[in-house]
Amino acid sequence: MNLTLRIWRQQNAxxxxxxxxxxxxxxxxDMSFLEMxxxxxxTLIERDEEPVAFDHDCREGICGACGMVINGQAHGPExxxxxxxxxxxxxxxxxxxIEPWRAAAFPVVRDLVVDRSAFDRVIGAGGYITAxxxxxxxxxxxxxxxxxxxxxxxxxxxxxxxxxxxxxxxxSAMLFTSAKVNHLNVLPQGAPERExxxxxMVEQMDAEGFGGCTLTGECATACPxxxxxxxxxxxxxxxxxxxxxx
Amino acid sequence: MRTLWGxxxxxxxxxxxxGLLMLAYLLVHMFAxxxxxxxxxxxxxxxxxxxxxxxxxxxxxWFLWIARVVLLAAVVLxxxxxxxxxxxxxxxxxxxxxxxxxxxxYATRTMRWGGIILALFIVWHVLDLTxxxxxxxxxxxxxxxxxxxxxxxxxxxxxxxVAMLAVGLHIRHGFWSAAQTLGVTRPGAAxxxxxxxxxxxxxxTAGFLSVPIGVMTGVVN
Numbered sequence: 001m002n003l004t005l006r007i008w009r010q011q012n013a014x015x016x017x018x019x020x021x022x023x024x025x026x027x028x029x030d031m032s033f034l035e036m037x038x039x040x041x042x043t044l045i046e047r048d049e050e051p052v053a054f055d056h057d058c059r060e061g062i063c064g065a066c067g068m069v070i071n072g073q074a075h076g077p078e079x080x081x082x083x084x085x086x087x088x089x090x091x092x093x094x095x096x097x098i099e100p101w102r103a104a105a106f107p108v109v110r111d112l113v114v115d116r117s118a119f120d121r122v123i124g125a126g127g128y129i130t131a132x133x134x135x136x137x138x139x140x141x142x143x144x145x146x147x148x149x150x151x152x153x154x155x156x157x158x159x160x161x162x163x164x165x166x167x168x169x170x171x172s173a174m175l176f177t178s179a180k181v182n183h184l185n186v187l188p189q190g191a192p193e194r195e196x197x198x199x200x201m202v203e204q205m206d207a208e209g210f211g212g213c214t215l216t217g218e219c220a221t222a223c224p225x226x227x228x229x230x231x232x233x234x235x236x237x238x239x240x241x242x243x244x245x246x
Numbered sequence: 247m248r249t250l251w252g253x254x255x256x257x258x259x260x261x262x263x264x265g266l267l268m269l270a271y272l273l274v275h276m277f278a279x280x281x282x283x284x285x286x287x288x289x290x291x292x293x294x295x296x297x298x299x300x301x302x303x304x305x306x307x308w309f310l311w312i313a314r315v316v317l318l319a320a321v322v323l324x325x326x327x328x329x330x331x332x333x334x335x336x337x338x339x340x341x342x343x344x345x346x347x348x349x350x351x352y353a354t355r356t357m358r359w360g361g362i363i364l365a366l367f368i369v370w371h372v373l374d375l376t377x378x379x380x381x382x383x384x385x386x387x388x389x390x391x392x393x394x395x396x397x398x399x400x401x402x403x404x405x406x407x408v409a410m411l412a413v414g415l416h417i418r419h420g421f422w423s424a425a426q427t428l429g430v431t432r433p434g435a436a437x438x439x440x441x442x443x444x445x446x447x448x449x450x451t452a453g454f455l456s457v458p459i460g461v462m463t464g465v466v467n
Contacts (some may be wrong), residue, residue: 006344019344072345097345104338169349171338172254202253211338212254212331214357215423216350230431236255237429243249243256 001027001087004095005040007052010108013115017108019097029088033076034059034066036087053111059083061224064159067166068112069099074163074222081161081224101162103171105208116162118208119176123160125204126197127180129189148186155183157225164219164227170211175219177205178235179227185238195242202239254334255427257327262424264320264327269417269446271317276453282466283456286390293389325365332358353418360412367409374402397461406458414451418443 002025010017024040031039034056041051057065061084070076076085090096098112106114144152158179165173181198184190190197213232220229250256281289299309349355370380374396378384383395396402421443422436430439460466 008344069343069345072343072347099343099345102339102341102343104340169339170335172335199249202255206254209338211335212258213427214335214354215419215426216354218349229426230433230436233426233429233431236259236427237431239253239255240250240259240429243253246249 001025001029001090001092003027003036003090003093005098006095007098007111008100008108009052009111010100012110013107017111019099027087029086031087032059032083033070033085033087034083053109053113055113056083062159064161067101067161067163069097069101069166071097074101074166075161075224079221079224079226081159084224101166103162103165103168103210105171105173105210106162106165114162116160118210119160119162119173121208122173122177122201122204123180126193126200127184129184130193131189142188144188148188151186152183155179155186155227155231158183158223158227159225161224163222163224165210167218167222168211168213169216169218170214171209172213172219173205173208173210174213174232174235175223175227175229177201178231181235181238182231194238195245198235198238198242199246202235254331257331258427260323261327261331262427264324265420265424267320268317268324269421271313272413272417272450273446276450279454279457282390282393283460286388289390289393290388294387321365321368325361328358328361351419353415356412356415357419360416363409363412364416367405367412370405371409393457394461394467397458403458403462407455410451410454413454414447417450418447421446 002023005022005024006019007022008017009020022040022044024036024043027036027039034054037052037054044051054068055065057063059066061081064081066082067075068082070082070085075082077089078085100106100108100112101114101116103114105118106116109115155178158176160176162176164175165171168174181201184197185194215229215232217229220227220231250259278292281292296310297307304312373379374381375389375392378386378392381392381396382399383392385392397406422439425435425439457466
Protein backbone atom coordinates (compact mmCIF):
# COMPACT_ATOMS: atom_id res chain seq x y z
CA MET A 1 0.00 0.00 0.00
CA ASN A 2 1.12 3.53 -0.73
CA LEU A 3 -0.26 6.23 1.54
CA THR A 4 -0.13 9.99 1.96
CA LEU A 5 0.05 11.00 5.61
CA ARG A 6 -0.69 14.46 6.96
CA ILE A 7 0.81 14.51 10.43
CA TRP A 8 0.84 17.17 13.13
CA ARG A 9 4.46 18.15 13.79
CA GLN A 10 5.30 20.29 16.80
CA GLN A 11 8.82 20.66 18.19
CA ASN A 12 7.83 21.16 21.84
CA ALA A 13 5.03 22.36 24.10
CA UNK A 14 5.61 26.06 23.42
CA UNK A 15 6.39 25.85 19.68
CA UNK A 16 3.79 26.35 16.97
CA UNK A 17 2.87 23.21 15.11
CA UNK A 18 1.63 22.42 11.62
CA UNK A 19 0.34 19.57 9.52
CA UNK A 20 3.13 18.17 7.35
CA UNK A 21 2.68 15.78 4.45
CA UNK A 22 4.65 12.52 4.07
CA UNK A 23 4.53 9.63 1.63
CA UNK A 24 4.95 6.05 2.78
CA UNK A 25 5.15 3.03 0.53
CA UNK A 26 5.42 -0.70 0.95
CA UNK A 27 2.82 -0.83 3.72
CA UNK A 28 1.31 -4.25 4.30
CA UNK A 29 -2.41 -4.42 5.10
CA ASP A 30 -1.47 -6.68 8.03
CA MET A 31 0.62 -3.98 9.70
CA SER A 32 -0.77 -2.17 12.69
CA PHE A 33 -1.15 1.59 12.47
CA LEU A 34 1.86 2.02 14.75
CA GLU A 35 3.98 -0.30 12.60
CA MET A 36 3.05 1.85 9.64
CA UNK A 37 4.32 4.88 11.59
CA UNK A 38 7.49 2.92 12.50
CA UNK A 39 8.04 2.40 8.78
CA UNK A 40 7.66 6.11 8.16
CA UNK A 41 10.05 6.92 11.01
CA UNK A 42 12.71 4.57 9.60
CA THR A 43 12.64 6.41 6.31
CA LEU A 44 12.74 9.75 8.13
CA ILE A 45 15.79 8.66 10.15
CA GLU A 46 17.52 7.46 6.97
CA ARG A 47 16.90 10.89 5.45
CA ASP A 48 18.31 12.48 8.63
CA GLU A 49 14.97 13.98 9.56
CA GLU A 50 13.34 14.00 13.00
CA PRO A 51 11.08 10.95 13.46
CA VAL A 52 7.46 11.50 14.43
CA ALA A 53 7.06 11.25 18.20
CA PHE A 54 4.11 9.17 19.42
CA ASP A 55 3.24 7.30 22.61
CA HIS A 56 3.11 3.52 22.62
CA ASP A 57 3.91 0.71 25.00
CA CYS A 58 2.29 -2.73 25.11
CA ARG A 59 1.02 -2.72 21.52
CA GLU A 60 -1.62 -5.25 22.45
CA GLY A 61 -4.46 -2.92 23.34
CA ILE A 62 -4.36 -3.05 27.12
CA CYS A 63 -2.02 -0.35 28.40
CA GLY A 64 -3.66 2.84 27.15
CA ALA A 65 -0.40 4.51 26.16
CA CYS A 66 -1.03 4.93 22.45
CA GLY A 67 -3.60 7.22 21.00
CA MET A 68 -3.93 9.66 18.16
CA VAL A 69 -6.77 11.19 16.22
CA ILE A 70 -6.92 9.53 12.82
CA ASN A 71 -9.12 11.21 10.21
CA GLY A 72 -10.93 13.10 12.96
CA GLN A 73 -11.64 10.00 15.03
CA ALA A 74 -9.88 9.06 18.26
CA HIS A 75 -7.99 5.78 17.60
CA GLY A 76 -9.25 5.86 14.01
CA PRO A 77 -12.16 4.20 12.25
CA GLU A 78 -12.29 0.98 14.28
CA UNK A 79 -13.38 0.71 17.89
CA UNK A 80 -10.00 -0.26 19.24
CA UNK A 81 -6.71 1.24 20.35
CA UNK A 82 -4.41 2.69 17.71
CA UNK A 83 -1.95 -0.21 18.17
CA UNK A 84 -4.70 -2.71 17.36
CA UNK A 85 -5.91 -0.78 14.33
CA UNK A 86 -4.70 -2.51 11.18
CA UNK A 87 -3.89 -1.00 7.83
CA UNK A 88 -6.44 -3.25 6.08
CA UNK A 89 -9.06 -0.71 7.22
CA UNK A 90 -7.50 1.77 4.79
CA UNK A 91 -7.23 1.64 1.04
CA UNK A 92 -4.16 1.97 -1.17
CA UNK A 93 -3.65 5.62 -2.08
CA UNK A 94 -5.55 7.00 0.91
CA UNK A 95 -4.65 10.28 2.54
CA UNK A 96 -4.71 9.93 6.32
CA UNK A 97 -4.80 12.86 8.75
CA ILE A 98 -3.06 12.19 12.07
CA GLU A 99 -3.38 14.63 14.96
CA PRO A 100 -2.73 14.52 18.71
CA TRP A 101 -5.50 14.41 21.32
CA ARG A 102 -6.86 17.95 21.53
CA ALA A 103 -7.90 19.25 24.94
CA ALA A 104 -6.82 22.13 27.16
CA ALA A 105 -6.11 19.61 29.93
CA PHE A 106 -3.87 17.52 27.59
CA PRO A 107 -1.14 19.90 26.37
CA VAL A 108 0.92 18.67 23.42
CA VAL A 109 4.43 17.67 24.48
CA ARG A 110 5.73 16.96 20.99
CA ASP A 111 4.15 15.90 17.68
CA LEU A 112 1.49 13.33 18.63
CA VAL A 113 2.50 13.02 22.31
CA VAL A 114 0.27 14.76 24.85
CA ASP A 115 0.65 15.11 28.60
CA ARG A 116 -2.12 13.08 30.22
CA SER A 117 -0.99 13.53 33.82
CA ALA A 118 -4.29 15.32 34.51
CA PHE A 119 -5.79 11.81 34.56
CA ASP A 120 -3.26 10.72 37.18
CA ARG A 121 -4.25 13.64 39.40
CA VAL A 122 -7.94 12.73 39.03
CA ILE A 123 -7.06 9.18 40.15
CA GLY A 124 -5.00 10.62 43.00
CA ALA A 125 -8.09 12.49 44.22
CA GLY A 126 -9.96 9.29 45.10
CA GLY A 127 -9.53 6.56 42.49
CA TYR A 128 -8.23 4.00 44.99
CA ILE A 129 -9.26 2.24 48.18
CA THR A 130 -7.48 2.91 51.46
CA ALA A 131 -6.49 -0.54 52.69
CA UNK A 132 -3.42 -1.96 54.39
CA UNK A 133 -1.24 -3.67 51.84
CA UNK A 134 0.45 -6.99 52.36
CA UNK A 135 -0.41 -10.51 51.34
CA UNK A 136 -3.48 -10.82 49.12
CA UNK A 137 -6.58 -11.41 51.27
CA UNK A 138 -8.66 -14.57 50.94
CA UNK A 139 -10.80 -14.07 47.82
CA UNK A 140 -14.10 -14.87 49.54
CA UNK A 141 -13.49 -12.86 52.71
CA UNK A 142 -15.67 -10.06 51.28
CA UNK A 143 -18.71 -11.40 49.43
CA UNK A 144 -19.42 -9.46 46.22
CA UNK A 145 -22.80 -9.93 44.51
CA UNK A 146 -22.42 -11.10 40.90
CA UNK A 147 -24.17 -8.04 39.37
CA UNK A 148 -21.87 -5.72 41.33
CA UNK A 149 -18.82 -7.69 40.24
CA UNK A 150 -19.94 -7.51 36.60
CA UNK A 151 -20.60 -3.77 36.81
CA UNK A 152 -17.25 -3.17 38.47
CA UNK A 153 -15.53 -5.15 35.74
CA UNK A 154 -17.25 -3.21 32.96
CA UNK A 155 -15.93 0.02 34.43
CA UNK A 156 -12.55 -1.44 35.37
CA UNK A 157 -11.87 -2.05 31.70
CA UNK A 158 -11.02 1.65 31.27
CA UNK A 159 -7.33 1.91 30.36
CA UNK A 160 -7.18 5.70 30.71
CA UNK A 161 -6.07 6.29 27.13
CA UNK A 162 -7.93 9.63 26.89
CA UNK A 163 -9.89 8.88 23.71
CA UNK A 164 -13.08 10.04 25.45
CA UNK A 165 -11.55 13.47 26.12
CA UNK A 166 -10.16 13.67 22.59
CA UNK A 167 -13.50 12.78 21.00
CA UNK A 168 -15.65 15.03 23.19
CA UNK A 169 -16.41 18.45 21.63
CA UNK A 170 -16.12 19.86 25.17
CA UNK A 171 -12.86 18.08 26.05
CA SER A 172 -14.74 16.47 28.92
CA ALA A 173 -13.32 13.68 31.08
CA MET A 174 -16.69 12.53 32.37
CA LEU A 175 -16.51 9.04 30.85
CA PHE A 176 -13.04 8.38 32.26
CA THR A 177 -13.90 9.74 35.70
CA SER A 178 -17.22 7.91 35.81
CA ALA A 179 -15.57 4.60 34.90
CA LYS A 180 -13.07 5.04 37.73
CA VAL A 181 -15.68 6.21 40.25
CA ASN A 182 -18.18 3.45 39.44
CA HIS A 183 -15.56 0.73 39.32
CA LEU A 184 -14.88 1.17 43.05
CA ASN A 185 -18.22 2.58 44.21
CA VAL A 186 -20.19 -0.54 43.25
CA LEU A 187 -17.88 -2.80 45.26
CA PRO A 188 -18.02 -3.35 49.04
CA GLN A 189 -14.29 -2.59 49.19
CA GLY A 190 -14.98 0.88 47.80
CA ALA A 191 -17.98 1.62 50.02
CA PRO A 192 -16.22 3.33 52.97
CA GLU A 193 -14.93 6.08 50.66
CA ARG A 194 -17.92 6.15 48.34
CA GLU A 195 -18.81 9.82 48.91
CA UNK A 196 -15.34 11.33 49.30
CA UNK A 197 -14.23 9.49 46.15
CA UNK A 198 -16.82 10.92 43.79
CA UNK A 199 -16.65 14.42 45.31
CA UNK A 200 -12.86 14.50 45.22
CA MET A 201 -12.45 13.09 41.72
CA VAL A 202 -15.09 15.38 40.18
CA GLU A 203 -13.57 18.39 41.92
CA GLN A 204 -10.14 17.49 40.52
CA MET A 205 -11.60 16.79 37.08
CA ASP A 206 -13.12 20.29 37.03
CA ALA A 207 -9.91 21.84 38.38
CA GLU A 208 -7.88 20.29 35.54
CA GLY A 209 -9.86 22.30 32.98
CA PHE A 210 -11.85 19.49 31.40
CA GLY A 211 -15.21 20.59 30.00
CA GLY A 212 -18.62 19.42 31.11
CA CYS A 213 -20.85 16.74 29.63
CA THR A 214 -23.44 17.70 27.01
CA LEU A 215 -24.36 14.08 26.29
CA THR A 216 -23.24 14.05 22.69
CA GLY A 217 -22.17 10.43 23.15
CA GLU A 218 -18.90 10.92 21.25
CA CYS A 219 -16.89 9.55 24.20
CA ALA A 220 -18.63 6.20 24.41
CA THR A 221 -18.46 5.84 20.61
CA ALA A 222 -14.70 6.38 20.67
CA CYS A 223 -13.91 4.32 23.78
CA PRO A 224 -11.83 1.30 22.75
CA UNK A 225 -12.97 -0.55 25.87
CA UNK A 226 -16.69 0.07 25.43
CA UNK A 227 -17.32 2.02 28.64
CA UNK A 228 -21.04 2.77 28.21
CA UNK A 229 -22.80 6.16 28.36
CA UNK A 230 -24.94 5.20 31.41
CA UNK A 231 -21.67 5.18 33.31
CA UNK A 232 -21.88 8.98 33.28
CA UNK A 233 -25.47 8.95 34.52
CA UNK A 234 -24.44 6.61 37.33
CA UNK A 235 -21.67 8.99 38.39
CA UNK A 236 -24.09 11.94 38.26
CA UNK A 237 -26.33 10.08 40.68
CA UNK A 238 -23.40 9.20 42.95
CA UNK A 239 -22.30 12.82 42.91
CA UNK A 240 -25.66 14.35 43.83
CA UNK A 241 -26.12 11.73 46.54
CA UNK A 242 -22.70 12.51 48.01
CA UNK A 243 -23.20 16.28 47.76
CA UNK A 244 -26.52 15.97 49.63
CA UNK A 245 -24.78 14.01 52.39
CA UNK A 246 -21.93 16.46 52.80
CA MET B 247 -25.67 23.46 47.78
CA ARG B 248 -22.34 25.26 47.35
CA THR B 249 -20.77 21.97 46.29
CA LEU B 250 -23.42 21.52 43.61
CA TRP B 251 -23.25 25.04 42.19
CA GLY B 252 -19.45 24.92 42.17
CA UNK B 253 -19.15 21.82 39.97
CA UNK B 254 -19.97 21.00 36.37
CA UNK B 255 -22.21 18.10 37.41
CA UNK B 256 -24.03 20.31 39.92
CA UNK B 257 -24.71 23.01 37.34
CA UNK B 258 -25.99 20.38 34.93
CA UNK B 259 -28.29 19.15 37.70
CA UNK B 260 -29.63 22.68 38.11
CA UNK B 261 -30.19 22.81 34.34
CA UNK B 262 -31.97 19.46 34.34
CA UNK B 263 -34.34 20.36 37.19
CA UNK B 264 -35.18 23.83 35.87
CA GLY B 265 -35.51 22.43 32.34
CA LEU B 266 -38.00 19.78 33.42
CA LEU B 267 -39.94 22.43 35.37
CA MET B 268 -40.16 24.62 32.26
CA LEU B 269 -41.10 21.60 30.17
CA ALA B 270 -43.99 20.78 32.52
CA TYR B 271 -45.15 24.38 32.26
CA LEU B 272 -44.91 24.27 28.45
CA LEU B 273 -47.13 21.19 28.30
CA VAL B 274 -49.86 22.89 30.36
CA HIS B 275 -49.43 26.10 28.34
CA MET B 276 -49.71 24.23 25.05
CA PHE B 277 -52.88 22.37 26.04
CA ALA B 278 -54.45 25.60 27.31
CA UNK B 279 -53.60 27.31 24.01
CA UNK B 280 -55.79 24.83 22.15
CA UNK B 281 -58.81 26.53 23.77
CA UNK B 282 -58.37 29.15 21.06
CA UNK B 283 -60.12 26.70 18.71
CA UNK B 284 -63.24 26.77 20.86
CA UNK B 285 -63.94 30.48 20.61
CA UNK B 286 -63.32 33.71 22.51
CA UNK B 287 -65.46 32.87 25.57
CA UNK B 288 -63.59 29.65 26.22
CA UNK B 289 -60.15 31.27 25.85
CA UNK B 290 -60.87 34.51 27.68
CA UNK B 291 -62.81 32.69 30.37
CA UNK B 292 -59.81 30.44 30.97
CA UNK B 293 -57.49 33.43 31.18
CA UNK B 294 -59.78 34.98 33.77
CA UNK B 295 -60.01 31.75 35.75
CA UNK B 296 -56.21 31.60 35.94
CA UNK B 297 -56.32 34.84 37.94
CA UNK B 298 -58.84 33.46 40.38
CA UNK B 299 -56.80 30.28 41.03
CA UNK B 300 -56.02 29.70 44.70
CA UNK B 301 -58.71 32.09 45.97
CA UNK B 302 -59.63 32.72 48.68
CA UNK B 303 -56.25 31.59 50.12
CA UNK B 304 -54.45 33.69 47.51
CA UNK B 305 -55.59 37.13 46.45
CA UNK B 306 -56.81 37.73 42.89
CA UNK B 307 -53.97 37.25 40.40
CA TRP B 308 -51.45 36.04 42.97
CA PHE B 309 -51.22 32.56 41.53
CA LEU B 310 -50.10 34.00 38.22
CA TRP B 311 -47.46 36.12 39.90
CA ILE B 312 -46.12 33.16 41.88
CA ALA B 313 -45.93 31.15 38.66
CA ARG B 314 -44.12 34.03 36.92
CA VAL B 315 -41.54 34.36 39.71
CA VAL B 316 -40.86 30.62 39.73
CA LEU B 317 -40.56 30.51 35.94
CA LEU B 318 -38.31 33.55 35.85
CA ALA B 319 -36.05 31.96 38.47
CA ALA B 320 -35.98 28.76 36.39
CA VAL B 321 -35.10 30.63 33.19
CA VAL B 322 -32.35 32.63 34.90
CA LEU B 323 -30.80 29.60 36.64
CA UNK B 324 -30.99 27.56 33.43
CA UNK B 325 -29.46 30.35 31.36
CA UNK B 326 -26.69 31.28 33.79
CA UNK B 327 -25.67 27.62 34.18
CA UNK B 328 -25.71 27.13 30.42
CA UNK B 329 -23.60 30.24 29.86
CA UNK B 330 -21.01 29.27 32.48
CA UNK B 331 -20.82 25.65 31.34
CA UNK B 332 -20.58 26.63 27.67
CA UNK B 333 -17.69 29.00 28.34
CA UNK B 334 -15.94 26.21 30.19
CA UNK B 335 -16.62 23.69 27.44
CA UNK B 336 -15.30 25.98 24.71
CA UNK B 337 -12.16 26.74 26.75
CA UNK B 338 -11.59 23.01 27.30
CA UNK B 339 -11.13 22.44 23.56
CA UNK B 340 -9.07 25.43 22.40
CA UNK B 341 -7.62 23.82 19.26
CA UNK B 342 -9.95 22.37 16.65
CA UNK B 343 -9.12 19.23 14.72
CA UNK B 344 -7.90 19.86 11.17
CA UNK B 345 -9.85 16.86 9.97
CA UNK B 346 -13.41 17.88 10.79
CA UNK B 347 -16.27 15.47 10.72
CA UNK B 348 -19.85 15.94 11.72
CA UNK B 349 -20.48 15.20 15.35
CA UNK B 350 -23.67 14.29 17.18
CA UNK B 351 -27.25 14.96 16.05
CA TYR B 352 -28.67 18.25 14.81
CA ALA B 353 -30.65 18.71 18.04
CA THR B 354 -27.51 18.18 20.12
CA ARG B 355 -25.41 20.60 18.09
CA THR B 356 -28.02 23.38 18.20
CA MET B 357 -28.60 23.41 21.97
CA ARG B 358 -26.65 26.62 22.56
CA TRP B 359 -27.98 28.63 19.64
CA GLY B 360 -31.43 27.21 20.25
CA GLY B 361 -31.28 28.36 23.84
CA ILE B 362 -30.32 31.89 22.79
CA ILE B 363 -33.17 31.98 20.26
CA LEU B 364 -35.59 30.82 22.94
CA ALA B 365 -34.39 33.43 25.45
CA LEU B 366 -34.93 36.19 22.88
CA PHE B 367 -38.30 34.71 21.97
CA ILE B 368 -39.45 34.73 25.61
CA VAL B 369 -38.77 38.48 25.74
CA TRP B 370 -40.76 39.03 22.53
CA HIS B 371 -43.56 36.74 23.68
CA VAL B 372 -44.00 38.57 27.02
CA LEU B 373 -43.99 41.93 25.23
CA ASP B 374 -46.52 40.58 22.74
CA LEU B 375 -49.13 38.68 24.72
CA THR B 376 -48.48 39.51 28.39
CA UNK B 377 -47.85 43.26 28.38
CA UNK B 378 -49.28 43.80 24.89
CA UNK B 379 -46.50 46.28 24.07
CA UNK B 380 -45.71 44.94 20.60
CA UNK B 381 -49.16 43.47 19.95
CA UNK B 382 -51.26 45.43 17.39
CA UNK B 383 -54.26 45.20 19.71
CA UNK B 384 -52.80 44.51 23.19
CA UNK B 385 -56.04 44.74 25.12
CA UNK B 386 -55.88 43.33 28.64
CA UNK B 387 -58.34 40.55 29.43
CA UNK B 388 -58.89 39.71 25.74
CA UNK B 389 -56.19 37.18 24.88
CA UNK B 390 -58.28 35.63 22.09
CA UNK B 391 -58.59 38.91 20.20
CA UNK B 392 -54.94 39.76 20.86
CA UNK B 393 -53.81 36.40 19.46
CA UNK B 394 -55.89 36.83 16.32
CA UNK B 395 -54.66 40.41 15.84
CA UNK B 396 -51.03 39.44 16.50
CA UNK B 397 -50.88 36.66 13.93
CA UNK B 398 -52.18 38.94 11.18
CA UNK B 399 -48.57 40.16 10.88
CA UNK B 400 -46.26 37.96 8.83
CA UNK B 401 -43.29 38.60 11.11
CA UNK B 402 -45.19 37.38 14.17
CA UNK B 403 -45.84 34.12 12.35
CA UNK B 404 -42.18 33.82 11.39
CA UNK B 405 -40.96 34.57 14.94
CA UNK B 406 -43.34 32.08 16.55
CA UNK B 407 -42.66 29.35 13.99
CA VAL B 408 -38.89 29.62 14.31
CA ALA B 409 -39.14 29.64 18.11
CA MET B 410 -41.43 26.62 18.21
CA LEU B 411 -39.12 24.61 15.96
CA ALA B 412 -36.25 25.66 18.23
CA VAL B 413 -38.12 24.56 21.35
CA GLY B 414 -38.85 21.20 19.75
CA LEU B 415 -35.18 20.60 18.98
CA HIS B 416 -34.21 21.82 22.44
CA ILE B 417 -36.60 19.36 24.10
CA ARG B 418 -35.51 16.56 21.79
CA HIS B 419 -31.99 16.61 23.23
CA GLY B 420 -32.79 18.29 26.56
CA PHE B 421 -35.31 15.83 27.94
CA TRP B 422 -33.12 12.78 27.41
CA SER B 423 -30.11 14.75 28.57
CA ALA B 424 -31.85 15.83 31.78
CA ALA B 425 -32.72 12.22 32.57
CA GLN B 426 -29.05 11.23 32.19
CA THR B 427 -27.95 14.13 34.35
CA LEU B 428 -30.40 13.09 37.05
CA GLY B 429 -28.94 9.59 36.95
CA VAL B 430 -31.37 7.37 35.04
CA THR B 431 -29.25 4.28 34.39
CA ARG B 432 -31.76 1.44 34.12
CA PRO B 433 -30.98 -0.70 31.05
CA GLY B 434 -33.56 -0.08 28.36
CA ALA B 435 -34.49 3.30 29.80
CA ALA B 436 -32.38 5.14 27.22
CA UNK B 437 -34.49 4.00 24.26
CA UNK B 438 -37.72 4.79 26.10
CA UNK B 439 -36.45 8.22 27.12
CA UNK B 440 -35.28 9.06 23.61
CA UNK B 441 -38.65 8.04 22.19
CA UNK B 442 -40.35 10.05 24.94
CA UNK B 443 -38.21 13.08 24.12
CA UNK B 444 -39.12 12.87 20.42
CA UNK B 445 -42.81 12.49 21.25
CA UNK B 446 -42.75 15.43 23.67
CA UNK B 447 -40.91 17.58 21.15
CA UNK B 448 -43.39 16.75 18.38
CA UNK B 449 -46.50 17.23 20.54
CA UNK B 450 -45.33 20.55 21.97
CA THR B 451 -44.15 21.96 18.64
CA ALA B 452 -47.25 20.85 16.78
CA GLY B 453 -49.58 22.03 19.54
CA PHE B 454 -48.06 25.48 19.72
CA LEU B 455 -47.80 25.85 15.94
CA SER B 456 -51.46 24.97 15.50
CA VAL B 457 -52.45 28.40 16.87
CA PRO B 458 -50.70 30.63 14.29
CA ILE B 459 -51.63 28.11 11.57
CA GLY B 460 -55.23 28.28 12.77
CA VAL B 461 -55.23 32.07 12.53
CA MET B 462 -53.46 32.07 9.15
CA THR B 463 -55.94 29.62 7.63
CA GLY B 464 -58.90 31.46 9.10
CA VAL B 465 -60.02 28.59 11.35
CA VAL B 466 -59.52 31.03 14.24
CA ASN B 467 -60.76 34.58 13.65
